Amino acid sequence: MKIGFIGLGLMGQPMAGHLLKAGYELHVHDVVAASKQALVDLGAVECIDNKAVAEASDIIITMVPDTPDVQAALFSDDGVAAGLSPGKIVVDMSSISPTATTGFAERIEALGCFYLDAPVSGGPFGAINAALTIMVGGPQETFDKVLPVFEAMGKTVTLIGNRNGDGQVAKVANQIIVGITVEAVAEALLFASKAGADPQIVRQALMGGAANSIILENHGGRMLDRNFEPGFRAELQQKDLNLAMQSARELGLFLPAASAAHDMYNATRANGMDKDDHTSVLRVLESMANHQTSDGKKS
Numbered sequence: 001m002k003i004g005f006i007g008l009g010l011m012g013q014p015m016a017g018h019l020l021k022a023g024y025e026l027h028v029h030d031v032v033a034a035s036k037q038a039l040v041d042l043g044a045v046e047c048i049d050n051k052a053v054a055e056a057s058d059i060i061i062t063m064v065p066d067t068p069d070v071q072a073a074l075f076s077d078d079g080v081a082a083g084l085s086p087g088k089i090v091v092d093m094s095s096i097s098p099t100a101t102t103g104f105a106e107r108i109e110a111l112g113c114f115y116l117d118a119p120v121s122g123g124p125f126g127a128i129n130a131a132l133t134i135m136v137g138g139p140q141e142t143f144d145k146v147l148p149v150f151e152a153m154g155k156t157v158t159l160i161g162n163r164n165g166d167g168q169v170a171k172v173a174n175q176i177i178v179g180i181t182v183e184a185v186a187e188a189l190l191f192a193s194k195a196g197a198d199p200q201i202v203r204q205a206l207m208g209g210a211a212n213s214i215i216l217e218n219h220g221g222r223m224l225d226r227n228f229e230p231g232f233r234a235e236l237q238q239k240d241l242n243l244a245m246q247s248a249r250e251l252g253l254f255l256p257a258a259s260a261a262h263d264m265y266n267a268t269r270a271n272g273m274d275k276d277d278h279t280s281v282l283r284v285l286e287s288m289a290n291h292q293t294s295d296g297k298k299s
Contacts, residue, residue: 001024001025001058001059001149002024002025002026002027002056002057002058002059003019003024003025003026003027003057003058003059003060003061003149004026004027004028004029004047004053004054004056004057004059004060004061004080005019005026005027005028005029005044005053005060005061005063006028006029006030006050006053006060006061006062006063006064006073006080007030007062007063007064007069007073007094008028008030008032008035008036008038008039008063009030009032009035009063009064009065010124010127010230011063011120011123011124011127012030012035012063012064012127013035013038013039014124014127014128015063015093015120015127015132015153016028016039016044016061017039017042018130018152018153019149019152019153020039020042020043020044021152022148022152024149024152025045026039026043026044026045027044027045027047027052027053027056027057028040028044028045028046028047028053029046029047029048029049029050029052029053049078050073050074050076050078050079050080050083051078051079051080051082051083052083053080053083054079054080054081054082054083054084054088055083055085057088058088058089059088059089059090059091059146059149060080060084060088060089060090060091061091061092061093061149062074062080062090062091062092062093062094063093063094064094065094065236065239066094066096066239067096067097067100069094070092070094070096070100070104071100071104074090074092074104074107074108075104075107081107081108081111084108084111084113085112085113086111086112086113087112087113087114088113088114089113089114089115089116089142089145089146090108090113090114090115090116091115091116091117091118091146091149092104092115092116092117092118092119093118093119093120093134094119095119095120095168095171095172095175095236095239095240095243096119096168096243097168097243097246097247098117098165098166098168098169098172098243098247099165099246099247099250101117101137101164101165101167101168102163102164102165104164105117105138105164105165106164114138114139114142115138115142115164116136116137116138116142116143116146116164116167117136117137117138117164117165117166117167117168118134118135118136118137118146118150118167119134119135119167119168119170119171120132120133120134120135120153120154120171121133121135121171121174121178122154122155123231123232124231124232125231126154126155127153130152130153130154130155131154131155132153132154132155132156133154133155133156133158133174134150134153134154134156134157134158135158135160135167135170135171135174136150136157136158136159136160136166136167137159137160137161137162137163137164137165137166137167137168137169137170138159138162138163138164138166138167139162140159140162143159158170169247171240172240172243172244172247175237175240175241175243175244176241176244176255176257176258176261178215178237179237179240179241179258179261179262179265179278180257180258180261181213181215182215182219182237182278182279182281183260183261183264183281185213185215185216185219185220185223186223186279186281186282186285187285188202188206188211189202189203189220189223189224189282190282190285190286190289194289199224200224203216203220203221203224219279222277222279223279223282227277227279228273228276228277228279228280228283229276229277230275230276230277231277232277232278233274233275233276233277233278234265234268234269234273234274234275234276234277234278234280234281235268235269235274235275236278237265237278238262238265238266238268238269238274241258241261241262241265242262244258244262245258245259245262264281264284264285265278265281267281267284268280268281268283268284271283271284271287
């Protein structure tokens with residue numbers, strides 16, 4: 001089986017590397033030449049554009065930042081759709097709009113091909129260690145064909161539903177929880193520090209109780225270490241919460257905690273921290289605290 005992989009960034013490059021290790025013939029393209037070369041050195045075939053990737057592959061995977069990027073990768077003049085022939089499978093592993101995903105799937109299926117949306121959770125660490133959680137939307141038969149490919153990249157693979165877009169719905173739900181919880185951990189540690197307690201010890205105590213979570217352990221540790229090097233960039237967390245806000249409006253829902261978290265991640269961008277890790281929300285909270293007067297009112 002020949003696999004095409006488009007988008008070789010922080011996540012895509014190690015994911016594609018696992019496919020090479022699993023023995024798949026891999027055809028790759030990325031706008032960054034160095035990203036392609038790293039995989040070519042491991043045995044991948046470099047393609048001139050996305051159309052060429054589709055022409056050479058049975059399954060074509062896209063892993064790019066946002067909805068417009070997927071649209072461009074699929075439907076530009078030299079995009080995937082231009083290189084498809086009936087029976088091929090397109091798998092989008094980006095985190096994008098569920099509504100747009102449905103439209104993309106319809107356009108691919110009109111060409112006699114098949115489509116799965118399969119966003120991932122686990123960040124660069126999960127990608128490097130083939131330990132991603134993969135949430136898939138699409139027909140069972142297509143999912144079954146691609147399952148061995150997913151299993152080469154992830155630890156937990158779940159078919160959320162047989163509708164295209166179901167995988168993206170699950171990812172948006174995931175990012176609501178992650179975004180809110182990262183901010184909650186930041187608020188808790190800041191509170192402990194400003195109240196005079198040792199936040200390191202407070203975190204250790206909380207990890208033994210009902211408040212414990214992977215985010216308290218991992219992200220809380222990063223906050224206390226002042227390690228804001230990008231694992232999952234703040235701008236991507238903001239983008240995912242923006243997808244949640246858009247979807248909520250379409251459904252007529254009010255998501256107050258997600259909305260508040262969305263505003264906080266907007267503030268990371270306003271403060272020039274959008275390229276840093278999403279734990280940088282702590283620094284936004286600290287900045288706000290530093291602008292308080294002794295009586296608790298904003299200066």
